[in-house]
Amino acid sequence: MSTLPNKGEPITTTPSSPASKRRPILWVRNRWVLVGLVVAFAVLFPWLVDRPRFWIPNIGIRTLWLGTIAMSLVFLNKYVGLLSLAQVTFAGIAAYGVGYFSVTLGLPYLLSIPIGILIGTLAGFLVALIAVRTKAIYFLMITLAIGQVFFSYASQAIEVTGARRGLSPILREDYGFVDFRTLEVFYYAALLAVVLLYLLCHYLANTSFGFALQGIRDSPDRMAALGYRVNRYRVAAVTFAAFVASVGGMILVFDRSQVDPDVVSLGSTLDVLIAAVVGGVGSLGGVFLGAVVLALLDNFAQDFTERYQTLTGVIFIVVLLFAPAGLAGVGGQVTRAIRKRRDRAAPPPPEHQEPQAPVPAESAIQKGNQQ
Amino acid sequence: MDQFLLVALNGLTLGSIYFLVASGLTLIFGLMRVITMAHGTSYLLGGYIGYSIARASGNWLLGALGAAVAVGLLGLFIHQVLIRRFQDDDLRVALITLGVSLIGTDLMFAAFGGTATQVPIPAEWQTALTLPSGDRYPAIRLIILVLAVVIGVVMWLVINRTRAGSIVRAGVDDSAMTSATGVNVRVVFAVVFVVGSALAAFAGVVGGSLFPLLPGQDGTYLLFSLVVVIVGGMGSIPGAAIGAALVGLVSQFGLVFAPTYATVLTFALMVFVLAFRPQGILGRAV
Amino acid sequence: MKLRNSRVITAAAIGSVLLLSLAACRGSDTGSEGGGGGEAAGDDTITIGVLATDTGNLAFGMDAAKEAINAVLKAEGDTIGGKKLEFVYEGTDGTSSSAQTKVKKLVENDGVDIVLGPVSGDEGETVTQYALTVPDVTFVNGSASPVSQTLEGATNFFRFHGDSAxxxxxxxxxxxxxxxxxxxxxxxxxxxxxxxxxxxxxxxxxxxxxxxxxxxxxxxxxxxxxxxxxxxxxxxxxxxxxxxxxxxxxxxxxxxxxxxxxxxxxxxxxxxxxxxxxxxxxxxxxxxxxxxxPVPGSGYDTPEWNQFLTEIPTPNIFSLLYYNSFKSLYLGLKATDGELGDGQETLRDALKSLDWDSPTGNITLDKNNQGIVDxxxxxxxxxxxxxxxxxxxxxxxxxxxxxxxxxxxxxxxx
The missing domain is CATH 3.40.50.2300 (Response regulator)
Incomplete structure (x- = not known):
């Protein structure tokens, strides 16, 4: 997985692999059945738990915003080959936008929410202008550092961000036809937004824009030679990811009913990264699994261990070493392992004799090939 | 003394510590093209180990050397077990070492607690010297400045004037070609990683003598070393020196002119450099 | 493309099973503990949720809180009016988000009647905001000291020590x-x-x-x-x-x-x-x-302080403030003989009229439920x-x- 396994493939395909030509195990054929099942579970979730007033905010809604922000990270990594550590910053900037325009200036939320999303997206655009010219590893460091710029700014700028005290209260409202003060209504509205965002990410990846992005990820020189404005595509993608993160920030800010520097701290950055890596950096939906795991650990881990952070770190490293596609990739790995045994039992069909190329989906951490 | 000169001197002495930490990072990146996110962990762990040894033995130098050796060995372990296999996958290395730093933060907290400690220094260092201008200035800060200059010059000489250095430089330029000439690049990589980690640990002892050591500084110093190498240019020792001096100066002058935004200004310096010179001041084009 | 399906499906299956089993498991755990916020009156236990820092720079907050609570219980006993005091401890890292998660967990999941805590000022402001949304639960501050906390108008929030000013x-x-x-x-x-x-x-x-x-x-x-x-x-x-x-x-x-x-x-x-x-x-x-x-230095010599030093020989600011806070709560409960009353009004009235000599001098409350202290x-x-x-x-x-x-x-x- 070191370099770019699918370099030689036609640039207009998604990163598929020799292995994907095989017949999948029967029950795993339809992605959309699966998405439907997950969504159905999410819809039923408030009715499945014994204490909804705890489970809905602490696990459900937290998973939704953490997962959304992590999904924006995965989108960038999967389709553009950039690993951004500033996604939570964009979400936080959007959240501060709502706080500033509603708490400080007194605008109604119906106005400040779109303004907040706009500001978060704009922040993504500006960061992209600075950062996309650099190499992948630089991009990681620069976004990390830029995230910290905003954290120190947010901690100090009392007139704008309320410094350490933050901006509060940011309360959900009753709009007559829909009462967002009710936890369930808020949860379902957030869920709807997340599903729409997921579909949007997915749709975008399969448009010509999405294919161009993947082409640029794999071979920017060739794309440039073909007349693509490579950096403009990257800027557009980072901006879009910032938009996704900003919507996540909206869920976050109304969940927490306040915004303070904690939202954009290094710890929050790491939370998002952990959710993405543990869930699977190669899977848009898998991150929600990572987010659930993190939310559960956050709430319950201290019941059985004091060294909860060590546990998280170990899980993180183990996933990177042995299941780089995250928990969402474990299924694929198991499937392949089973098939391998089957193959060994029966004489392999001819196509299996080609050398076992590294499977790109398993490498998951996509590396842009930038010059 | 002139206020301006005094603040500049403060900035340079603070920059000395940043240089000691960041030089290890830039050395590792320069040769191996990987970023270790556990660099701040090496700094803080080094500080703690130096503190424990210096306190038990009463000898500062012993603490500094012990910390460098211990963290160097740990670096060897991390390199062999976690990094070597993924040498070419820089993002994965960055993430794995980030995981190491997560664990390190927690375990150091368990071992050394949450309160601040400071490496004990010899009493004669804790005096003020009289500068040529007639003003008095803390001796320890000048010692640290001299130390950083000496180490920087030695590193530069080793890399540019010795055979070992020429191997390292060749490895930087083209590791495949270098190994084809019979040099065991893997050993060179391991040695550089160990030296880089040991330097961070040494910096931890130096920094821990001037400022307190406490949880969270692993993250802080990782960030500052990232900023320093981004500003100065990845992989360049003189670049790290320039970057460290700039960051130190900006943060001290920031405290004078805009204390509220002193930290923000430090990072803003990085954004400013990136906007005009993405590869850093002395970096090669990327 | 198809390969990815298998991964996602398996993952989702694992996730669902994980989530469901955890939900079921938590359900049976907490079901037996009984009582949600405000519903527990009449049970034979009073559940107190304790919020304190156990990681981060203030990590010793939790040990201090436990030491303080145990000192009071050792001297006074853990049963009031036939009701047993039960404790649920939740550790935070001193940040507002962590306090927010944990205080919701205490109230909504563990169903505590009373929350004691938190430690830091950042946490204090967010816990006070939360207290406004759950009027049936009584909050006794631990050691957080922002001035604003008792000016928010939460009638269910009490602070038995001074603010930072x-x-x-x-x-x-x-x-x-x-x-x-x-x-x-x-x-x-x-x-x-x-x-x-x-x-x-x-x-x-x-x-x-x-x-x-x-x-x-x-x-x-x-x-x-x-x-x-x-x-x-x-x-x-x-x-x-x-x-x-x-x-x-x-x-x-x-x-x-x-x-x-x-x-x-x-x-x-x-x-x-x-x-x-x-x-x-x-x-x-x-x-x-x-x-x-709020912590006296050496040379402070009153019977109450000397008695306190026999219970907690080396107090720090957190163990002292948690001691005074919890002892106040304890005396309030004792005054009502363990009765919380409708909407916990009985307990709150008792807390409001409290007047006792703590190790650091007399403690009473003003009209905002803020302590008047030495x-x-x-x-x-x-x-x-x-x-x-x-x-x-x-x-x-x-x-x-x-x-x-x-x-x-x-x-x-x-």
Whole structure:
């Protein structure tokens, strides 16, 4: 997985692999059945738990915003080959936008929410202008550092961000036809937004824009030679990811009913990264699994261990070493392992004799090939 | 003394510590093209180990050397077990070492607690010297400045004037070609990683003598070393020196002119450099 | 493309099973504990959720809280009016988001009747906001000290110790009248606790006739104070140091190496035992520093305090404040014989009319459920064995809360 396994493939395909030509195990054929099942579970979730007033905010809604922000990270990594550590910053900037325009200036939320999303997206655009010219590893460091710029700014700028005290209260409202003060209504509205965002990410990846992005990820020189404005595509993608993160920030800010520097701290950055890596950096939906795991650990881990952070770190490293596609990739790995045994039992069909190329989906951490 | 000169001197002495930490990072990146996110962990762990040894033995130098050796060995372990296999996958290395730093933060907290400690220094260092201008200035800060200059010059000489250095430089330029000439690049990589980690640990002892050591500084110093190498240019020792001096100066002058935004200004310096010179001041084009 | 399906499906299956089993497991766990917020009246237990820091820089908060609670229970017993007191402890890292997660868990999942905590100011503000949304649960503050907490109007929120401004009660007068400081320069961390803390000091100091000549508000986590120290004007009588923890230790040790000779006035957390007992050489700077706070130094000698020292021999600020807070709650419960009443009104009325002699003096509440307490003015001195310690030099009795929530200021606050 070191370099770019699918370099030689036609640039207009998604990163598929020799292995994907095989017949999948029967029950795993339809992605959309699966998405439907997950969504159905999410819809039923408030009715499945014994204490909804705890489970809905602490696990459900937290998973939704953490997962959304992590999904924006995965989108960038999967389709553009950039690993951004500033996604939570964009979400936080959007959240501060709502706080500033509603708490400080007194605008109604119906106005400040779109303004907040706009500001978060704009922040993504500006960061992209600075950062996309650099190499992948630089991009990681620069976004990390830029995230910290905003954290120190947010901690100090009392007139704008309320410094350490933050901006509060940011309360959900009753709009007559829909009462967002009710936890369930808020949860379902957030869920709807997340599903729409997921579909949007997915749709975008399969448009010509999405294919161009993947082409640029794999071979920017060739794309440039073909007349693509490579950096403009990257800027557009980072901006879009910032938009996704900003919507996540909206869920976050109304969940927490306040915004303070904690939202954009290094710890929050790491939370998002952990959710993405543990869930699977190669899977848009898998991150929600990572987010659930993190939310559960956050709430319950201290019941059985004091060294909860060590546990998280170990899980993180183990996933990177042995299941780089995250928990969402474990299924694929198991499937392949089973098939391998089957193959060994029966004489392999001819196509299996080609050398076992590294499977790109398993490498998951996509590396842009930038010059 | 002139206020301006005094603040500049403060900035340079603070920059000395940043240089000691960041030089290890830039050395590792320069040769191996990987970023270790556990660099701040090496700094803080080094500080703690130096503190424990210096306190038990009463000898500062012993603490500094012990910390460098211990963290160097740990670096060897991390390199062999976690990094070597993924040498070419820089993002994965960055993430794995980030995981190491997560664990390190927690375990150091368990071992050394949450309160601040400071490496004990010899009493004669804790005096003020009289500068040529007639003003008095803390001796320890000048010692640290001299130390950083000496180490920087030695590193530069080793890399540019010795055979070992020429191997390292060749490895930087083209590791495949270098190994084809019979040099065991893997050993060179391991040695550089160990030296880089040991330097961070040494910096931890130096920094821990001037400022307190406490949880969270692993993250802080990782960030500052990232900023320093981004500003100065990845992989360049003189670049790290320039970057460290700039960051130190900006943060001290920031405290004078805009204390509220002193930290923000430090990072803003990085954004400013990136906007005009993405590869850093002395970096090669990327 | 198809391969990815298998991964996602398996993952989702694993996830669902995980989630469901955990949900079921938690369900059976908590089901037996009984009672949600406010529903438990009539049961034969009273559940108290304790919120304290167990990671981060204030990690010793949890141990201090447990030590304090156990000391009270050991002396008084854990049953009131036939009802057993049960405790659920939740650790936080001192940040608002962590407090928010954990306080919701205590109230909604563990179904506690009463919340005791939290430790830090950031947590305190968010917990008070949360208290407004769950009127059926009673909140007793642990050691968080923002002025604003008891001004929010939450009738279910009680604080039995002073706020950060009250912690400097009496120090301003003492500095001006006894020490004779006329002009002071300030150095403090740039966030709400030092604002309130410094506000408490300078409002009194300036009212007495003193002058604040300037202020350096530095970002939290500033370690290099050389430049700040060089900024201090030569003509001031003293320097106010509103720093805490490691930043304070940094400042003090650099005050020594940089030859700062002005006497210091410490904020309430500037010269706490951790700074004084550390390894840094801060001796020359620290000795003679006066400060104020809820913890008396040596030389304080009352029967209640001496009794307290037999229960908790080496108290810190958290164990003392959690002790006073929990003991107040305990006495309130005792007054109602364990009866919480409808909407916990019975308990709240008892807490409001509480009047008792704590280890640090008499405690009563004002109309905002904020304690009226004694405050201590202490000075750092060298002990006989060469270590540093604080000595009580004065007391300010019956300190009441002001109504100002302070902000950054550069000259005397109005």
């Amino acid at each position: 009250m912690w400097m009660g009496g120090v301003g007068d003492y500095a001006y009248n006894e020490k004779g400081y006329k002009k002071i320069y300030g150095v403090a961390e740039d966030y709400s606790f030092p604002y309130d803390n410094a506000g408490g000091f300078f409002s009194e100091f300036c009212a007495a006739g003193g002058d604040l000549t300037g202020f350096s508000w530095v970002p939290v986590g500033t370690t290099d104070y050389a430049t700040i120290i060089s900024q201090i004007p030569r003509d001031v009588d003293a320097v106010y140091v509103g720093l805490g923890g490691a930043d304070a230790a940094s400042f003090l040790s650099q005050a020594v190496t940089n030859g700062l000779t002005k006497p210091l006035v410490g904020g309430s957390i500037a010269v706490d035992p951790t700074a004084l007992g550390g390894d840094a050489n801060i001796r020359d700077a620290a000795i003679g520093t006066i400060t104020g706070g 405050n201590f003015i202490t000075e750092v001195q060298a002990n006989d064995d060469g270590t540093l310690g604080t000595v009580t030099i004065s007391e300010d009795k019956g300190v009441k809360q002001g109504t100002t929530v302070y902000d950054r200021f550069e000259s005397c606050p109005s």
